Amino acid sequence: MSGALRKNTTAISRLLIQRQLIKINHFNEPIRAPILCNQAQSKAYFRVPDFPKKAREYNISPSLFSLPFSSSSSATASLSKVGFVGWYLGMVKSHPILTKSATAAFIYTAADLSSQTVIRQSSEPFDLVRTLRMAGYGLIILGPSLHFWFNLVSKLLPKRDLLSTLKKMFMGQAIYGPAMTVVFFSVNACFQGETGQEIVARLKRDLLPTMLNGVVYWPVCDFITFRFTPVYLQPLVSNSFSYLWTVYMTYMASLEKADTAAICKQKLLGLRRKS
Structure with a gap:
């Protein structure tokens, strides 16, 4: 009886040790699929947009990006002056x-x-x-x-x-x-x-x-x-x-x-x- 009990206890201890090792290995193993998903999501949400390419694609003038950083009145006045001068010079050359x-x-x-x-x-x-x-x-x-x-x-x-x-x-x-x-x-x-x-x-x-x-x-x-x-x-x-x-x-x-x-x-x- 004593020998049988010893065999059972050793077997049970071995099973417990194996389960513990399995749990440890399970937690230490890197979870690849979720990480890849998170990387894809981070790329999708935090990717820096390509402004020059979009500007070329939609013909966005650089002055549109600079206007918000300057005073609206001075920018409007400068654009109106340049616009009139450019128009007048064009008229002088086309219809002198x-x-x-x-x-x-x-x-x-x-x-x-x-x-x-x-x-x-x-x-x-x-x-x-x-x-x-x-x-x-x-x-x-x-x-x-x-x-x-x-x-x-x-x-x-x-x-x-x-x-x-x-x-x-x-x-x-x-x-x-x-x-x-x-x-x-x-x-x-x-x-x-x-x-x-x-x-x-x-x-x-x-x-x-x-x-x-x-x-x-x-x-x-x-x-x-x-x-x-x-x-x-x-x-x-x-x-x-x-x-x-x-x-x-x-x-x-x-x-x-x-x-x-x-x-x-x-x-x-x-x-x-x-x-």
């Missing part, structure tokens, strides 16, 4: 004459309104017919003439060195300036209903003082325009400088008719003195 003509019309309109604001009484209304005449002159005559003039000068003198710039300035003061001043006074007087004799009298009265003032104002403007500005933007720069000059010109053009009788008397007195 039309764009330059519209620019000249806008500047002449603003200059005439400024001139009327300075000289009119507060109770007097604006002369919109006069403003329309100035806008029409800029649109039909000045804008196209500036385009062709600057292109002609750039072909005759393609360089932008100091000597070429001085030659261009001399040509502007000797040819283009006097010619356009005569055209401006004549066209404006014609639209005001003045006769040929009255137009000639106006030119004799107003042309020389206007030319002398132009010699004082325009050389510096022409130097900057010819020296530092590309040809296709020279009309724009010239129109920008011409704002103050146009205020003066519209004032001169709005003066009363010249007294033709007084001019005739002066001529007769001059002839008598010579004789």
Whole structure:
């Protein structure tokens, strides 16, 4: 009996030891399937998206990512400025004459309104017919003439060195300036209903003082325009400088008719003195 009991106890102890070892091995064995599943889930949930690829795929502009990090007002203002400048430069290159003509019309309109604001009484209304005449002159005559003039000068003198710039300035003061001043006074007087004799009298009265003032104002403007500005933007720069000059010109053009009788008397007195 004692031997049988010893055999049973040893067998039971062996079974218990085997079960314990099995449990230990079971807990120590790595659980591969759940870990793989968790790895897949971690890749799915924590994968960094490929922004450059998506941006290329959907044509997302980099400015869309930078805008939230800057102030909205400044970003909107900068984008609007760049957008307008880019649009204007594109219009200058695609439709140069039309764009330059519209620019000249806008500047002449603003200059005439400024001139009327300075000289009119507060109770007097604006002369919109006069403003329309100035806008029409800029649109039909000045804008196209500036385009062709600057292109002609750039072909005759393609360089932008100091000597070429001085030659261009001399040509502007000797040819283009006097010619356009005569055209401006004549066209404006014609639209005001003045006769040929009255137009000639106006030119004799107003042309020389206007030319002398132009010699004082325009050389510096022409130097900057010819020296530092590309040809296709020279009309724009010239129109920008011409704002103050146009205020003066519209004032001169709005003066009363010249007294033709007084001019005739002066001529007769001059002839008598010579004789």
